[in-house]
Amino acid sequence: AQSVTQLGSHVSVSEGALVLLRCNYSSSVPPYLFWYVQYPNQGLQLLLKYTSAATLVKGINGFEAEFKKSETSFHLTKPSAHMSDAAEYFCAVSPSGGSNYKLTFGKGTLLTVNP
């Protein structure tokens, strides 16, 4: 069984500041890990994913995440926040042995960016 915990339902940063969104997972098998973003009135869009290749994964819009097995974490970072980054972010896990996109999501973190 898999589960995801996103620490902080709401994160607020200033424009230009570091963005750090936390995700910890639990998985009985090696996981695949994902970050999705949801802008208002839009669907979920993939930011990046880890599928057992490089542990540091780079995604769209300047985001990256590092898979740390020892900490069971997959935190999302961006060096400098833009106003356009304001959205809800979801971490998700899927068992690597599975064969489809059955994702288990966290509850989401709402990111606000202050001018």
Place this chain on the structure above:
Amino acid sequence: EPEVTQTPSHQVTQMGQEVILRCVPISNHLYFYWYRQILGQKVEFLVSFYNNEISEKSEIFDDQFSVERPDGSNFTLKIRSTKLEDSAMYFCASSRDRDRTGELFFGEGSRLTVL
């Protein structure tokens, strides 16, 4: 850019009524999914569908739910007799690949309100 489209964007129904939520997946995709998000809760997997049959379903997906691909383009979710607790945002998603090398594309969601 190809996208998954969902209709209606919002539906209000009375408890006990049947509801059909419609989705048009991306045209060359073969794997189809429904997820839902009850307000304030996690996005949850409901069902996956491939080759005109359900490949996996969650325990949420009971006999009140059914899915169909009636005409080769639409993918529908039917709730036979809605309950208050079915109120949620329902997301359709599709992917070309089974093994998650490709991306899972989500629609914008259909908000269902059961009164």
